[in-house]
Amino acid sequence: MYQASKSIKATLVLVMFMFLTGGVFAQMAPPQTNVKTDYSDDELKQFVQAANKVMVIQEEGQVQMVNIIEENDMNIDRFNELIMEAQTQGPENITATDEEKAAFNTTLNEVQMLQMKLQEDMVAIITEEGLDIQQYQNIMQAYETDAGVKEKVDAYFAEQEE
Numbered sequence: 432m433y434q435a436s437k438s439i440k441a442t443l444v445l446v447m448f449m450f451l452t453g454g455v456f457a458q459m460a461p462p463q464t465n466v467k468t469d470y471s472d473d474e475l476k477q478f479v480q481a482a483n484k485v486m487v488i489q490e491e492g493q494v495q496m497v498n499i500i501e502e503n504d505m506n507i508d509r510f511n512e513l514i515m516e517a518q519t520q521g522p523e524n525i526t527a528t529d530e531e532k533a534a535f536n537t538t539l540n541e542v543q544m545l546q547m548k549l550q551e552d553m554v555a556i557i558t559e560e561g562l563d564i565q566q567y568q569n570i571m572q573a574y575e576t577d578a579g580v581k582e583k584v585d586a587y588f589a590e591q592e593e
Contacts, residue, residue: 467569468577474562475580478570479587481560485553492549496542503538505531510538 470478500510513535516525527535557567573580 466573466576468573468580470570470573470580472583474566474570475583476587477560477562478567478574479584479591481557481562481567482571483588483591484556484560488549488552488556492545495545499541499545500538503534503541505534505538510535514539 497507500507509531513525513527513531517539522536522539525532525535554564557564562570570580570584574584575581
């Protein structure tokens with residue numbers, strides 16, 4: 432139970448942090464109304480290979496972020512609260528003691544450095560699989576919006592699990 436709770440909190444940390452700083456995948460242009468859906472089987476297989484590896488990096492990154500937060504004597508819930516405050520009120524206006532602000536700033540800097548490394552790793556994996564970031568994002572968008580693409584991609588994911 433503790434692991435599941437920790438994982439959920441780590442996910443929140445990662446989602447919050449990616450929301451705050453933007454991320455590799457946040458560089459995407461506004462959603463297109465005409466989403467390309469006619470991808471070749473090879474392109475979809477490349478996407479699945481890349482996505483599987485990206486998920487591993489994200490999961491490892493979540494664990495590392497939680498470790499950074501805990502190593503800086505911060506509570507995950509409190510870190511998330513301060514992230515939200517920094518987002519809405521500005522980092523200089525967070526409600527915290529001087530000691531807590533110092534721990535938060537140190538933690539945030541370490542998490543930002545980790546985030547940059549994770550982004551580099553994800554870009555490298557995507558390109559190693561033969562896609563560029565825009566292609567990856569476009570296929571992801573098609574996966575999220577087109578039932579046919581989703582069905583094909585899910586089938587390739589299932590093949591990978593076998």
